[in-house]
Amino acid sequence: MEKYMLIKKVGEGTFGSVCSAINKQTGEVVAIKQMKNKRYHSWEECINLTEVQSLIKMSKHPNIVKLREVIREHDILYLVFEYMECNLYELIRKRGRRVFSEDEVRNWCFQVFQALAYMHQCGYFHRDLKPANLLVSNNVIKLADFGSARKINSGQPFTQNITTPWYRAPEVMLKSPTYTSAIDMWAMGAIMAELFTLRPLFPGLNGADQMYKICSVIGTPTDNSWPHGIRLARGMNYQFPYLPGVHMSIVMPSVSDDATSLIRSLCSWDPFKRPTAAQVLQHPFFHKCYYVIPPSPRTTPAAYCQQNTNTNKNTAVIGIQAGIC
Structure with a gap:
């Protein structure tokens, strides 16, 4: 030193x-x-x-x-x-009421999804995605803080005490002993929405309130939409609040249909219905973006x-x- x-x-x-x-x-x-x-x-x-x-x-x-x-x-x-000069949380906090343009959100998120696609391809997932762990300098954004990162195929039960609660996937909240890189995709859906609105998408005060906030936006899961989650909840003696949810365009007015459809798919109850990072890069929302071939x-x-x-x-x-x- x-x-x-x-x-x-x-x-x-x-x-x-x-x-x-x-x-x-x-x-x-x-x-x-x-x-x-x-x-x-x-x-x-x-x-x-x-x-x-x-x-x-x-x-x-x-x-x-x-x-x-x-x-x-x-x-x-x-x-x-x-x-790096700052992190995304600091940029959001400094904006006041001046929302980011859709091109700014597209540019940042495309870079993050490229990093995630590479990370997942290398066999790791982050497990603690949040605005504070995305570092920014001169319009370049980088994934940081790998203290909670784990190998995807480690074969060991994963802890539930990971990620900041506002960005924590529901399968983690319901104490699933195993989960996948899909938890990173859920977190990115919440982060994308926050970039558009400058407000957290699911700002729960505690675990129960967090789940209520999620249900109020995307609606209560059912035996058809997420059977595994219903079984996890029953195992915890937890009853989901019954809420119909709202369309993402209500939560994020003036945001394009491509953006809201992507966020909605990322914030799917069932982790197997969330797109992978590689699939997200092909989404219509990112058709204007230039793909950078990552190192092998x-x-x-x-x-x-x-x-x-x-x-x-x-x-x-x-x-x-x-x-x-």
Whole structure:
């Protein structure tokens, strides 16, 4: 950490705090995430973290935040990232009543769906999509904060305590022991709607209120529309409130039919009825967009470990360099 000069704290999360810093050797501004609530006594612990593994594998994608270095110093873990100017939550909060144009929403969301399509193709899902985890600089948006990311085919029961409640898919709220990358698609449906209205689509005060908010917009699920969800609810002794729902055009007036139809499909009760990120990229809403061919998942940055033996035996660095794993 000697080569970095910390500037100020820019964020605080469940897994760590983030500060902006300057690389004293190059003058580059970076963001440094200090992991908290755990001591890291070996390199194996560091490099085996899913957050580190996933970022190393996907670091070449233009819409995924780049991991520069992994540093373990005095058993504290630091992740060094490229610096981005702000996040989507901050942009929404600063807008006041001036809604974003449809072209702005289209541009941002297309970039995010490209990142998600690549991430899911690489075998991971994010599990904590929200405006604060989408970083923006000069109209480029990047997916960030992979602390909750997991391998899709890990075969293990997944925790229900993930994602901010406003963006949490209903199967997670109903404590399904397994779920898929479709939870990322639900979150993106809610985020898209929020970009159009500058208000959360499902702003629940608690779990019950959250489900009520969802039902009030998309209507109560039935045995035909989502049989698995009905079984999950019965297993919890939960009764859905009966609400007919409303058309998305009522929630988002002056928004195109293509946009509202996409949001409605993303916010389907049944996760198997939600489009995949790759399918979303082909939706009519994005026909004006230019698709950027992502790097092959087989060609990923390689990690190298360099032990700092000159100054401090308690300090070591993993750098990220181009290569093939």
